[in-house]
Amino acid sequence: MDTSTLAIEVKGISKSYGTVKALDKVSLDVRRGEIFGLIGPDGAGKTTLFKILVTLLNADEGTATVDGLDIVKDYRTIRSRVGYMPGKFSLYPDLTIEENMEFFATLFGVTVEQNYDLVAPIYKQIEPFKKRRAGRLSGGMKQKLALSCALIHKPSVLFLDEPTTGVDAVSRSEFWDMLHNLREQGLSILASTPYMDEASRCDRIALCNTGRVLDIDSPQHMVEKFDGRIYGIKSHNMYDLLKELRDNRCISSCYTAGEYHHLLAGAGFDLGDLKQRLIAKGHSDVEIKSIVPNIEDIFIKLLSNEQY
């Protein structure tokens, strides 16, 4: 693939802190105009990869380009081309909303007016409070301001490190709507999240854990290629049901998943047989249905293959 079609190209990047391997030979590509999700729990290496790509940290080995530029050789140019929203709130708490915006615009040699159109859909939501100090904003408003500041110089690649962590389900969904708008404007976006349900909002995702990439694909294709049958199951006593199912040799694994437990069928699995067996053991209101696996099911299966 021609490099110019890639917004980000990562080849075999590793990074250790002392004896802890934060990134272990990570490779991935982000295409131009794509929303790419880095999905994994704390300790997956998400923040370390962001820092390396925005040229704040050097990798131990491997190479990478951002917007076609080498992260080591061309680090100065990269810094003017990327927008970065770190996981921790990093704006000036003693400056107002307006002052923060102006400050970041000035750093990049632009004015707020110049790129107002790009930030307007987001910035307009907090503009009525522009005289308020950033330190006194609610979580959701801080998030919108941080995104506005990261966008004010009209970057070509946007890096968002856990922008939705600790944010409630409704605000999270609104935030992803904003990212889709930005993509329409031609931005390439790399966003990380520990929330597996946000995978469906990305064009492609990398599932990662403890410094390694488990798989990269579109969320739809990951579901399609899932090897195995998943069933949702419930009864009047969910905890007993779970223990019961774990003892069943025809079930590869079983875990909680909300209203229903999810079970992965193994060799010799028979739905009718299982239902009767459970009723005989005293379970009532037994309900079993075939379901399409979600990203969390996929993640759990990939993890179980590895370590658990």
Added chain:
Amino acid sequence: MSSTETNHIIQVKDLTKQFGTFTAVDHITFEVERGEIFGFLGANGAGKTTAMRMLCGLSYPTSGNGTVAGFDVVKEGEKIKRHIGYMSQRFSLYDDLTVMENMELFGGIYGVKRRELKKRATTLLQKLKFIEERDTMVKALPLGWKQKLAFAVATLHSPEIVFLDEPTGGVDPITRRQFWEMIYQAASQGTTIFVTTHYMDEAEYCNRISMMVDGKIKALDTPANLKKSYNAASIDEVFRTLARDAQRGD
């Protein structure tokens, strides 16, 4: 009326907290039964943290009354603190102490007798299959282990009720589920669990859940009944319906 004589471990009426002209928690009234897993949900800025601080004896209400574990939320904050367990995602254990030292420290703070403490800590660590890590510094443990250990530490003094403030944030899906199994187990042995979470699938594991919007409890019921009354397929949908009307927060 003391809650020890009733089946309610938490019982509050019109609990309110004002900061200046801002009413963070606005006349909330509800009960939590003994042995129940109670999910305390709400949008950002809804007043969950403030309400939880009052229930844990860390902050006194501006008005209203009630009891937690048999003690008065208006007058007996200190006693409440000693009789509950508490664990939050943000702070739980001391990184520079070993697993056992953390247990001794927290057990000591809660007044567990030395000999009893050793016994309980050892049993807990064996149950968690952590016994070989007893002399390991907490900072060297993976996050998922820390969370499980923090839960064990929070229940070391055998409290009747444990408050868990977003206990599973950022934890991998397998560990998150193992954590919930610890919760199930503690509940099946009679410990009441009061838990906040942003994961809507976890709300389904609760016996009952409440949803706070703009300082008020807008809904409280079993997950099944909530879905029925809001004609929703999931708790996520119920939450969205309620939180969409929120004036406050974001």
